[in-house]
Amino acid sequence: MAILAGIDEAGYGPPLGPLVVSATAFRVPDAWRGRSLWETLADTVAESPADAGGRIVVADSKAVYKGKSRSLKWLELATLAFVQAARDGPPIRTLGHLLERVSLTPAVDFDRQPWYREREVALPLACDAASVDRQARYVRKELSARGARFLGARARIVVESRFNETLAAGANKADVVWRAAARLIRELWSRYPQVAITLDKQGGRAKYGRPLHLAFKGCVIRGFAEEPARSAYRLEQGPRAADLLFLEGGERQSLPVALASMVSKYLRELFMRLFNAFWQGHAPGVAPTAGYPEDARRFLSDIAPARARLAIPDDLLVRRK
Numbered sequence: 001m002a003i004l005a006g007i008d009e010a011g012y013g014p015p016l017g018p019l020v021v022s023a024t025a026f027r028v029p030d031a032w033r034g035r036s037l038w039e040t041l042a043d044t045v046a047e048s049p050a051d052a053g054g055r056i057v058v059a060d061s062k063a064v065y066k067g068k069s070r071s072l073k074w075l076e077l078a079t080l081a082f083v084q085a086a087r088d089g090p091p092i093r094t095l096g097h098l099l100e101r102v103s104l105t106p107a108v109d110f111d112r113q114p115w116y117r118e119r120e121v122a123l124p125l126a127c128d129a130a131s132v133d134r135q136a137r138y139v140r141k142e143l144s145a146r147g148a149r150f151l152g153a154r155a156r157i158v159v160e161s162r163f164n165e166t167l168a169a170g171a172n173k174a175d176v177v178w179r180a181a182a183r184l185i186r187e188l189w190s191r192y193p194q195v196a197i198t199l200d201k202q203g204g205r206a207k208y209g210r211p212l213h214l215a216f217k218g219c220v221i222r223g224f225a226e227e228p229a230r231s232a233y234r235l236e237q238g239p240r241a242a243d244l245l246f247l248e249g250g251e252r253q254s255l256p257v258a259l260a261s262m263v264s265k266y267l268r269e270l271f272m273r274l275f276n277a278f279w280q281g282h283a284p285g286v287a288p289t290a291g292y293p294e295d296a297r298r299f300l301s302d303i304a305p306a307r308a309r310l311a312i313p314d315d316l317l318v319r320r321k
Contacts, residue, residue, distance in 0.1 A: 002033050003151070003192040006256025007181050007199045010061060010264035012173065015319045016291035016299065017272050019163060021180035022102070022155040022263040023188055024082070024256045025195070028148040033196065037255035044142040045255070049074055056081055056135050058258050060251040061265035072126035075266040077135060079153070080124060082259060084136035085143075086152035091133055095121040095270055102263070104183060105157040113159050113316065115278035116271060125273075153263045154187055156180035157271070164315045173321065174205065182215040185242065193240040198257050200250035206231055208246060282306040 005025040011017055032040055038047055038058075046055040049064060057064060057074045064074040080092050083101055092098050096119045099105075110116040124132055143149055158166075158180055166176050181199060188195050207226050212233060220236040231246040250257040276288035279299075283306040289299035300307075300318070307317070 001027050001147075002030050003027055003188075003195040004033070004037070004256055005188050005192075005195055005197045006250070006254050006258070006260045007184050007197060008251050008257050008261040008264055009177055009180070009200070010261065010268045011291070012177060013293070014291035014296065015293060015321070016160075016289060016296045016317070017275055018160065018268060019158040019176060019180070019319075020155055020264040020268045020271075021158070021177060021184060022153055022260045022267070023184040023197075024153045024259040024263065025151040025188060025192070026143075026148060026256060027151055029146075032148070041142070041146070041255070044139065056139060058255055058262065060258055061261040062251075064262065065265055065269075072266065072269060075262050075269065076124050077127050077132060078259065078262045079266040080127075080132045081135035081139055082150050083153055083263075084132065085140040086150050091129065091136075093123055093129070095119050095123060095274075098123060098267075098270075102153045102155045102267075103157060104154055104187065105159070109157075109159050109162055112161050114310075114312075115275045116159065118274065118277075121270065121274070125270075151191075153260070154184060155263060155267055156183050157267060160319050161316050163319050167320045168315075178211055179215075182211070185215075185244070189235070189240065189242045194242075196243040196245070198245045198247060198250055198254040200257055200261070201229075201231070201246050201248045205246075208233060208244075212244075279303050279306065282310060 003025055005023055007021065007023045009019065009021040011019045038045060044055060045058045046052045047059050049057050056078055058078055061075060084091055092101065099119065110119065139150060158176060163176055185197060188197060206228055208231055209221065209223055212221050216235055218237065222234045224232040229248040233244045235242040235244065247253050251261040272291060280286055283303045286302045289295050
């Protein structure tokens, strides 16, 4: 059996809200290595909402969360169904419960931000619970019938103040993403001594040798490719090995990366709902924001009186560039 994992992020650019980096992992027959999981699991998963036909959609989050409505439906259905399918236990019915299952971020980080303290939001928001539960059972059954299993999702949620502290210590934005990704690589490798991990390329970087050496001291690191569209490495430590593949557009080439993209985006959107609810409570009538630069300026202007009244400092609210 082989362990195939994927890592991707959401929220790299916005000055408001958290950065989320997530990992997903599957146990599959050895013969599946090198295959497209979309093709292998074509009866179970679809690559777009238009082709769903009752199947669960796993695709680049940017492709499923778009348009004026920006419905959470597809993000939510995939995230909750797969996370529930990973293990026995009660269904996920609150954000707090979802975080217990996937988050590597300590609760104290969330509590530092006033807008993230009320995390017992009822889930699902855009789907009905029966559909999520049905899809979770379906995913588990269909994978099991093929000798495979979804092992779970993990996420590193970098809140605004933690993001700014990392930059203040001399890092740049790409370093923040990489450190979160490296934390997830370590988490996967600690659970699965032999694992193949695909990551979406970060910021156009082609060479990852130095960051890997810094993050994984004491490991043998072998590089096999450092190209604009593809970089490949192998980490070895005694009998343990992790194969890392960094792909440009990885969420379009790897199902585990696409699912990680959806988990990251879903979590970020849930946190942005907490963010907007907090500020709408203190500045009634303010229109919500997705946190991206142009609208962030409008939003910060609209909440300025409330922010002054609450004495919210820059480093708690606005991510540095």
